[in-house]
Amino acid sequence: MRIGELARRTGVSERLLRYYEEQGLLRPERRSSGYRQYRESDVVVVRRIRTLLAAGLSTATIARVLPCMCDVNDRLIPCSDLVQELRAERARMDRQIDDLVRSRGLLDEVIGAAPLSEGAAGTKVSAAG
Template sequence: MRIGELARRTGVSERLLRYYEEQGLLRPERTPSGYRRYSDADVAAVRRIRTLLAAGLSTSTIARVLPCVCDVGERLVPCGGLVAELRAERERMDRQIEELVRSRRLLDEVIDAAPPEARPRGADWPAAS
């Protein structure tokens, strides 16, 4: 199938599919005239890529992970050697979340220090006392 058909079947734009190829996530065959040719396996690969992106992985991490992930029903299952890397990635995300929570607390302190007349009123803001 050509790139337009892959885009229709996956709901991913042609531009994004080309980006996935640039990142080494997809490797379509090429016709003698240079057109990309995709298979049903590429449809499944795009779905895996989208799931891994939604899980917060970078494209460089996905490039390493993708060859070692398979579909079992509706779930992605990694090979055994990949679990440690995925756990490390999750720990990195946990650290980022903790940093964001700390930053939000500091920002709340700055907002709370503002005089009441500078605070907008609304559902998310308490009325000035």
């Protein structure tokens, strides 16, 4: 199938499909005309890519883990060799979440310290406006 059909069947733009190819996530064959030729299995691959992106993995990580993933009862299952790497990715995400929570707390402190009714130029605004 050509790129337009893959885009229609997966809901992913042609531009994004080309990006996935650049990142080594998709490997379509090339016709003599230069057109990309996708296989039926690429529909599943694109869905796996979307799932892994939604899980917070980078395209570089997905390129490493994708060849070792399979679908079982509509669940994406990694081979046992990948579990440790995926746990490390989850730990990295946990650290980022902790950093964001700390940043949000500091921002809450700054917001809480601000006068309640302050105009854009730092001048006090009366309750009437």
